[in-house]
Amino acid sequence: APESPLSSAEESVKSQQEEQMCRASIQEPSETSESQPGTPLPLPLPGHSGLSIQEMVAMSPELDTYAITKKVKEVLTDNNLAYMKRRHSSIGESHSLETTLSGSDLTQGASPQNLSQQQQQQHQQPQLKKPRVVLAPEEKEALKRAYQQRPYPSPKTIEELASQLNLKTSTVINWFHNYRSRIRRELFIEEIQAAAGEGGSPSARPGKSGGEGDNSCDGTESDSTAEGRPSGSEERKGLLESPSLSHRDEEGEAEFPSASGTSRPRGGIIDSLFGIPESISAAATAAAPPCRNPKDSSLRKKKAANLNNIIHRLEKAANRDEPHEWEF
DNA sequence: TTGGAGTCAATAGG
DNA sequence: CCTATTGACTCCAA
Numbered sequence: 151a152p153e154s155p156l157s158s159a160e161e162s163v164k165s166q167q168e169e170q171m172c173r174a175s176i177q178e179p180s181e182t183s184e185s186q187p188g189t190p191l192p193l194p195l196p197g198h199s200g201l202s203i204q205e206m207v208a209m210s211p212e213l214d215t216y217a218i219t220k221k222v223k224e225v226l227t228d229n230n231l232a233y234m235k236r237r238h239s240s241i242g243e244s245h246s247l248e249t250t251l252s253g254s255d256l257t258q259g260a261s262p263q264n265l266s267q268q269q270q271q272q273h274q275q276p277q278l279k280k281p282r283v284v285l286a287p288e289e290k291e292a293l294k295r296a297y298q299q300r301p302y303p304s305p306k307t308i309e310e311l312a313s314q315l316n317l318k319t320s321t322v323i324n325w326f327h328n329y330r331s332r333i334r335r336e337l338f339i340e341e342i343q344a345a346a347g348e349g350g351s352p353s354a355r356p357g358k359s360g361g362e363g364d365n366s367c368d369g370t371e372s373d374s375t376a377e378g379r380p381s382g383s384e385e386r387k388g389l390l391e392s393p394s395l396s397h398r399d400e401e402g403e404a405e406f407p408s409a410s411g412t413s414r415p416r417g418g419i420i421d422s423l424f425g426i427p428e429s430i431s432a433a434a435t436a437a438a439p440p441c442r443n444p445k446d447s448s449l450r451k452k453k454a455a456n457l458n459n460i461i462h463r464l465e466k467a468a469n470r471d472e473p474h475e476w477e478f
Numbered sequence: 479t480t481g482g483a484g485t486c487a488a489t490a491g492g
Numbered sequence: 493c494c495t496a497t498t499g500a501c502t503c504c505a506a
Binding site for chain 2: 494495497498499501504505506
C-alpha cells in the first residue's frame with residue numbers, strides 16, 4: 151500500500167479533541183453529509199470525493215483500506231488536524247510537554263555537547279522543533295555499563311545516572327527502553343537466523359551483532375566480569391571514567407536478569423509470538439516466495455501480523471452493534 | 479506505573 | 493540521495 155494505514159496522521163486522531171472532532175465527522179454517518187450543528191466538519195468538501203467515510207465503507211463490498219485511509223487523511227487535513235508534528239512545539243511548550251513525563255528533570259537540559267551546532271543555533275532563536283539529544287560516546291558507554299549491571303534500573307538509579315551524566319532522566323529512561331528493545335530484537339533476529347541457518351550457513355551472520363551489539367547482548371558477562379565488578383564501596387565519582395558503574399543498589403546486581411535473560415520467548419514458534427492466526431500466517435507465507443533470508447521471513451511475518459491486526463480491527467469495527475464506531 | 483512494541487523523525491555516514 | 497542508527501514518543505497490557 152502506498153502508505154501505512156495507521157500513519158501518524160491517524161494516530162493523532164486519538165488525542166483529545168481531535169478525536170472528538172473526527173468522530174463527529176466519521177461517525178454520524180447516516181445523517182450523511184449533515185454534520186452536527188456546530189461541528190465544523192461538513193464533508194464532503196470541494197476537491198474531494200463526495201462520499202463520507204461511512205458512505206464509502208458502506209458502499210464498497212470490500213474494505214478498501216487505502217481509500218479509507220485517504221479519506222481519513224482528507225478529513226484531518228481539511229480540519230487542520232493532519233501534519234501535526236510531534237516535535238513542533240516551541241521550547242517553551244516543550245517544557246509543559248516535558249512535565250507530562252514522569253520524573254522528568256527539567257532543570258537539566260541536555261549537555262551542550264549533546265547538541266549539534268545547528269541545534270544550538272536554533273536554540274537561540276525561537277524555534278519550533280525540540281532539538282534531538284545526541285548522546286556522546288562516553289555517555290553511551292556509561293549507559294551500557296549501567297545496563298550490564300542493571301538492565302532494569304530503579305528510578306533512583308536512573309536519577310543518579312541522569313545527574314552524573316548530566317542528562318534528563320527521561321533521556322535515560324528512554325535510552326534503557328530503547329536499548330532493551332533493540333537488544334531483544336537483535337536476539338530475536340539472531341534466533342531466527344540460527345533457526346534458519348541450521349542447515350545452511352551456520353552462524354555465518356556477519357559481525358553485526360558484534361558492532362553495536364558488541365557489548366549489547368553478550369556484554370553482560372564479558373564486560374562486567376572482565377572489567378571488574380563494582381568492588382569498592384564508593385566509585386560514585388565518575389561514570390565516564392570508571393570502567394564499571396557502581397549500581398549495587400537495592401536488590402544488588404546479582405539479580406540482573408542479564409541481557410540474555412530478558413524474558414524472551416523461547417522456542418521459535420514465531421507465529422505464536424505474533425499471535426498470527428494460522429490462516430493469515432499461511433496466507434502471508436504462501437503469498438510470498440520461499441525466502442532464503444531469514445530477515446525477510448521475519449519481516450514478512452511482522453507484516454503479516456500487522457496486517458492481521460488491521461484486519462482484526464476492521465472486522466471488529468464492522469461487527470459492532472453501532473456500526474459507526476470505527477476504531478482505527 | 480512500568481515495560482514492551484511499534485513508530486516517527488533527526489542525524490550521520492556511505 | 494539513500495540508508496542505518498537512535499532518541500523520543502504513543503499506545504497498550506499487566
